[in-house]
Amino acid sequence: MSTATKQAAHSPGSGVLGDHLTPAELAIRFGMTVPSLAQWRYLRKGPNYVKAGKKVLYPLAAVEEYERRNTVECA
Template sequence: MAAPRSLATPDEVAMFLGLPTQTLAQWRYLAKGPRSIKVGRHVRYRWTDVERWLDRNARGDAAA
């Protein structure tokens, strides 16, 4: 069995995306952005969900 990938904190995801952490908090409130999960009282992100969200929201260079 493959080792599970670690969960990311909002700070880690914000740094990865180059956004303020507060933007992720607002996106969660508005049901936007990458899918988040609650682990107890903590918010976490699966890296696969972040990558999937990026893929869905990528824009092609042909439109430029």
Template sequence: MHKLLTEGEAAPHVGVAPKTLANWRGLGRGPKFIKAGKRIAYDPADIETWKAERRVGSTSERVAA
């Protein structure tokens, strides 16, 4: 089992600011996250899956929302 990441730790892996991750959560975008009470955590495997789903070969390809 690997360590879960805080919002601040996850943001650089996604390439955005922590505030952007927070905004994306409210919009239903971004990588999946785990909520335990008021705490938010990200599984590194979910971040990698999210990034892989957005990998494209050309600018004409559509990316998942």
């Protein structure tokens, strides 16, 4: 992936579809692979997603909420 795509995946609201991220964009953001995200969906792990036919999209709000819920606070 290009540097611009990697940067876009880290900027809120700048995914290909504005307020949604593709699995490829989310994989870059989380530092994991697209197949790992597919496994998470199968196991019902990770952020909520929208499925329209075969297309999978992650609402940015759901991704940010998932990140908040999984943030470990250090003393």
